[in-house]
Amino acid sequence: xxxxxxxxxxxxxxxxxxxxxxxxxxxxxxxxxxxxxxxxxxxxxxxxxxxxxxxxxxxxxxxxxxxxxxxxxxxxxxxxxxxxxxxxxxxxxxxxxxxxxxxxxxxxxxxxxxxxxxxxxxxxxxxxxxxxxxxxxxxxxxxxxxxxxxxxxxxxxxxxxxxxxxxxxxxxxxxxxxxxxxxxxxxxxxxxxxxxxxxxxx
Numbered sequence: 001x002x003x004x005x006x007x008x009x010x011x012x013x014x015x016x017x018x019x020x021x022x023x024x025x026x027x028x029x030x031x032x033x034x035x036x037x038x039x040x041x042x043x044x045x046x047x048x049x050x051x052x053x054x055x056x057x058x059x060x061x062x063x064x065x066x067x068x069x070x071x072x073x074x075x076x077x078x079x080x081x082x083x084x085x086x087x088x089x090x091x092x093x094x095x096x097x098x099x100x101x102x103x104x105x106x107x108x109x110x111x112x113x114x115x116x117x118x119x120x121x122x123x124x125x126x127x128x129x130x131x132x133x134x135x136x137x138x139x140x141x142x143x144x145x146x147x148x149x150x151x152x153x154x155x156x157x158x159x160x161x162x163x164x165x166x167x168x169x170x171x172x173x174x175x176x177x178x179x180x181x182x183x184x185x186x187x188x189x190x191x192x193x194x195x196x197x198x199x200x201x202x
Contacts, residue, residue, distance in 0.1 A: 010044050015051035030056055030064030031071075034153075038072025041125035045069065046156055053157040062157040070149045073128050077141055080132025105134050110144050117148025120156055 015033070022029045033048040048068075052061035105112065113131065116122045131141050 010047055012047055012050055012054070015047055016055050019051055019055045027056070027060070027064045030061065031068040034065050034068030035072035035075075038069065038076050038125065038128065041123065045124075046120050049153050049156040058157055062154050065153045065157065066150055069153060070145050073124060073145050073149065074142065076125070076128040077132045077138075077145075080129050081138070103134075105131060105136050110140050113141065113144035114148045117144060118151045118155075120152055 019029045019033075030052045033043075033051075034045060037043040037045045037048060049061075049065045052065045055061065056064060113127070113136075116127055117124065
């Protein structure tokens with residue numbers, strides 16, 4: 001199977017069938033597929049999320065996708081943070097665009113990371129790598145991942161589970177937007193608490 005045939009295989013129906021085939025493993029297929037996407041960013045995360053919502057229902061589907069995507073992003077971040085002094089990452093750090101992006105993240109912390117991760121088609125692999133080679137704290141990063149991925153995955157799950165009612169009932173759309181604002185507000189509060197504790201220790 002060549003690469004194009006491999007990509008063409010990824011349809012919502014095929015992924016749902018795949019999850020159903022391995023239903024005996026419980027939530028593992030629903031968690032592993034989004035986790036794998038963090039390491040192989042050409043895989044369609046949005047299809048995995050939609051398939052989970054259809055295969056497991058809105059609640060469980062969201063939870064499995066959220067756990068998998070968050071765990072995958074965190075693993076990539078930790079690997080980059082651990083091996084960030086290798087030749088490949090030293091090469092990246094010398095590039096002006098990467099330097100400006102890392103300093104931008106370091107200065108602003110949780111806010112921009114959260115907003116980037118809220119959007120389904122943000123290149124999260126790039127965000128994970130840049131965050132890993134930056135000096136942003138692991139606590140800020142984890143907070144942004146957990147909150148941002150929750151918003152993004154819930155939105156996709158919500159839309160994919162019942163897209164018709166989302167269009168016909170604008171109140172549901174308002175709920176999705178309200179959740180984004182709430183997560184951002186909570187994240188900023190927690191980030192400020194973390195900064196205060198760091199300053200007290202310093």
